[in-house]
Amino acid sequence: MAILVGAGVYFGMSRQDNSDSGPALNTPTQIVQTPSAQAAGKVPQEYLGTWDSAIDNATGHHTRHLVIQQGGVGDTVLSLTADGPTKSGGTYHCGFTAELTSAPTGDGGPLHIGQSAVTVAEPVSACTPGGASTITLLSDGRLRRTGGGEQLMYTKAG
Secondary structure: OOOEOOOOOHHHOOOOOOOOOOOOEEOOOOOOOOHHHHHOOOOOHHHOEEEEEEEEEOOEEEEEEEEEOOOOOOOEEEEEEEEEEOOOOOEEEEEEEEEEEEOOOOOOOOEEEOOOEEEEEEOHHHOOOOOOEEEEEOOOOOEEEEEOOEEEEEEEOO
16 A cells, blocks of 8 residues: 655656646657666666555545666666546646666665656646655565655555
């Protein structure tokens, strides 16, 4: 079960007070990893994979699908998909990517992630880049992503 702090959408990665107008960006959210990125990877093995979370607030149920892959400092290691209802009755679908900003210290991280870039925005007004964040692996196997005074917990998918 996901734990949520704050009623807003996580880290400004999508807004709940948006309109349903504007053209959509149809750029696919895909991270391409090269063999050299795998060899030079700084992300601890325990962080790698697909993680899910959800936010429930006054506008409804909002899902988050996070993928962390191997890479070094400056490589794109995070992709996030955010979906949910808007205040005006429509829905949004946003995709984001972000880079590893510093190598984790010690065996367990945490990961320091830079600002996110929008890769998919449907509608455009619903999706805004997010600020830097920190991802920590908890003793119970969940991930905690914090930044901008908010946090969201993720559980390993499937």
